[in-house]
Amino acid sequence: MSQIPPVNTYAQSYLSRFQTYQDELLQRLETLVNIDSGTRQAQGINRIMAYLQEWLTELGFTVTLHPSEPFGNNLVARRKGKGKARIMLVGHVDTVYEAGSVEKRPFCIRDGIAYGPGVIDMKSGDLMGIYALRALAEAGFEQYDELCVVFNNDEEVGSAGSAPLLKAIAKEFSVGLVLEPASTLEQIINSRKGTNKYIMQVAGIASHSGSSPTKGRSAVLELAHKIIAIHNLHSLFHNVTFNVTDIRSNEQLNIIPDKASCQISVRGYTNQSLDKAAEALEQIAAGSSVPDTRTTLIRTRGRPPYTSTPALKRLEEMVVAEGQALGLKLVLEPRGGVSDANLLMGAGVPTLDSLGPVGGNLHNLQKEYLQIDTLPIRGSMLAGLLQHICLSNLTGA
Template sequence: MFFLARSAFISSLGLGIVLGFTTPSSIAAPDKQVYETAEKYKGEALKLLERLVNIDSGTGDEQGLSQVGGIVIEELKKIGARVETYPAAPALGNNVVATFSGSGKGKILLMAHMDTVFKRGAAVAKPFYVKGNRAYGPGVMDDKGGVVAGLYALKILQELDFKDYAQITLLLNSNEETGSTGSRALIEKIAKQHDVVLNLEPGRPADGLVVWRKGSGTAQVEVIGKAAHAGVAPDSGRNAAMEAAHQILQLGQLGDREKQTTVNFTVINAGGSTNVIPDHATAFGDVRVAVPEEFDRVEKDMIKVSQKKLIPDTQVSTHLTRGFPPMPANPQSEALAAKAQAIYGELGKKLTLEGSGGAADSSLSAGVGIPTLDGFGIVGGGIHTPDEYAEIDSIVPRFYLLTRMLMDLGKPK
């Protein structure tokens, strides 16, 4: 967990000059209009969340993604958005970009994603339901709660006739859960057109924001051996599966705890018949890094270490595919966190400021140099499991936080 230190507060003053805002020196009273409007929309927002959750929209589910996108586009047009859609090839579905133009100076990009990790049928098997102060369902907090938070913050601004911003853009990604392969270029291009990015990934379970994220990559090992009858002439073969297992064990040690680098092999494919020595095997591993240089180090070490083979006369090759870059903590994100903390303080609440081993689209906007802060969605837990939930009591405070961030960033002092 990452907490804002005194040095981060000092660095935030520098960003205040860059972005044109100042960090409040004392806790202000809450904005009554914003809070009351957020409260008014709570029930309506919960009903919309139920509609979205009850539509299967796993990555690649073109029909479900189209339904979710259609509902949100309809809501956005009601409040005056200019909406465009962009094909997400090679992924399926369309990305949605909604733009609002105002009369102020700040340009803010909001990002969320419509896809979930759940397969078709999940919404029927376990549809949206409320138990106590929690709402449950596939994707309820990751990230349909974020989609709803973004939409209702914009609705609040529209109801209050607040236009003291140059531009607010809401970008809805159709394929975040598989690495944003069909959205990365679009995200990077649009991010560069804005002063700041707020990502609507779920609020952390302890009511937190995300100030840094690890980058993600995929390690691949391929082994070519020689087939043989496993019972009659095993020694004439060269067992690719055994060599792949050896490589997994040694390459899995390339993580570095001090640098927060992890290498975990998760998939292996080899053979087809129990009585045949396999002549080919592949293994894939998940790689997470806190700093980009670690990608380079892991890639070089994979080549070097893989030369130490267990099975003679096998051929071993390795490859590292980089996915999301890291989103490191920096003075820009710390300054945004200080502003968010001050706004939440208006409600008498305090945010936890955390890091995450999970990758997200915020890494893409941060990677092109745009000040970025993450975790502005509805608070929840059980992410990517059948028990995923959203905290209903977090809806109003989170709407307030996001709306006030938009207002402050839109009209720099």
Template sequence: MPQPYSQTYLPLFQSYQDELLQRLALLVNIDSGTGQVEGINQVMAHLQQWLTELDFIVTLHPNDEFGANLVARRQGKGTRKILLVGHVDTVYAAGAVQAQPFAIQDGVAHGPGVIDMKSGVVMGLYALRALLESGFDQFGELVVVWNNDEEVGSPGSSALLQQIAHEVDYGLVLEPSGKPTGLTQARKGADKYVLEISGVSAHSGVEPYKGRSAVIELAHKILAIQNLHALFPGVTFNITRLSSSETLNIVPDQASCHISVRAFSLQALEAAGEALNEVASSSTLPGTKIKLTCTHGRRPYEPTPAVSHMLELAKIEGEGVGLKLHAEPKGGVSDANNLMAAGLPTLDTLGPVGGGMHNLDIEHLRVASLPVRGALVAGLIHRLCLSEPLHKA
């Protein structure tokens, strides 16, 4: 096996640990839930300063709804162009920091967004610092994108990500890992549907027989959709946000639900959509009408030979820091889906180790994973820059 580069970066990362944690605490203790523009911009201002100190050219891309996106670039003497991606928005409402400020106990850090994914963002920053301070310059360009709206599907930043994906050779997404040896080379794609039922209203006490309940029809449709799981193994149909006409003495003439459909392949996602359309094509209760509307979300992130090659290089670097890496598919989506949809070979969950995402009481970071996974990322960038060119995904 080739000599891993990561082992040379590990001592550097260990020397950074105290400062890294101080900066992480600073970012975690800023409320930056999606759409909290003031907090997002504060976080981005700190990141802009720290990247500028590393001689990156930093530009901010303002967005009235979500705050700024950040793009940073630094030219080198090599040919490979590497993109690092992470997000600074969290899922938490304003006041989350006051309820659970950054704290470390027994080697575990807590706080809003500490693992999803402010620690990955800060770790990525120090991976770049480790490369540069060691004198490595055999990259064509190092590009960083920290975005502000990933938790709601990156609606304001996906075009920026896709544009930059066409300019670079490899993508590294610093989402967290649930285990020290974990990476991700496949994620489900997701489509969203709204199912709307129109019935016939009537007085529920005087002449209910004249009504056609949209709620009853919706109940039939929900059971039919749930039964689709048996026909499409590995595909999930998650039904949420049920609503209907609320007047208690009237047979409801309106009812609806939302459906999230996730699948590992585009073929399965499309087949699931066809099945939903079939369910919506007829009524069980005569006199009711059905409307199904689809909004396409992120496309599936499917493994490719180029991604498999990246994974093999990552495994070499993992050995250098004592990790036997392996890749697992994930049901959740990330910006890796967007990068792969743009044709960029991408590895995901390269960030630190932790769990409890989206639950303020239990979200946590394993502090000891920061130097190990950070050295892994630095070593992987080093190796990718010296590797043979590949066709894109």
């Protein structure tokens, strides 16, 4: 009986190297975290990009900056090699926090946990990716045609300004790796929901709420009926979520409101489910519980969903093997939140996501954290995965 030959893995050879990087990496992480870089805080974002440009240039990458107003610079770094693989690594430097957040919650380390704005989402992942590239360079590994790193400036608001750049670059590459954080040491994300955004606007009839209340037709009351109907869609659509927010109306207290609106975020794992959700929302908009009210619904398509493909399954097998080499039993999971992996997969590039370090409490200024001891493990796994891809036949090497 023939035996299946063992799979060559490479992550274990990078672990000790990553452990020697730890102190410097944390020093650099403190520098980046202590710069306010909320979306549209262009000055801080550009300061961070300048540091990243310097550190990537030291590794032999050619770096270009691509401004997109009002967000600041995007960064694209490229390095040519001697093989065939073409791999794209992606991260973002913007956070969700307002200016002044660093002063309220500067970088600190307590009991092996690092805290600070953007420490896990995702400045530590950006740095870990750079150090994985450094590990390859110091090992003399160049069996790739080109490595490309893209750090963008507006991921937290949907990558509106950077999406054209990401999609254009993605067409040049055969593999995408996204450095978003993981929730556990053994987690890898291999599918994400897509998003649609809606504005629902209701028009009623204004009237004085005291002297002639029966002549009015309340847009607020009609919108309330519709919001309840939208919430009830959860029982009809499996794995699709409907979230209503930003509810608005006329401000006059003595007038029955003739205007009301809300925004709706819809997320689903397939385009088909998003389209069916759109049909259901249109039906809700077309009906009325309050007579003489009219509703309009405006749909804006966001980042597309992505699910596993045959090419992505090959990547999954490789990262699982590299995790096993470090004693990890990786779990490939879906996630409801979106990332730039949605854009890369939408451009036809098989992409693994959440390859960064482990942490949690994203978007919570007081609690966001990084588990420091996961940096060498996840970093060496990433370096091993890069080498594994380059030496595989996935990209024709």
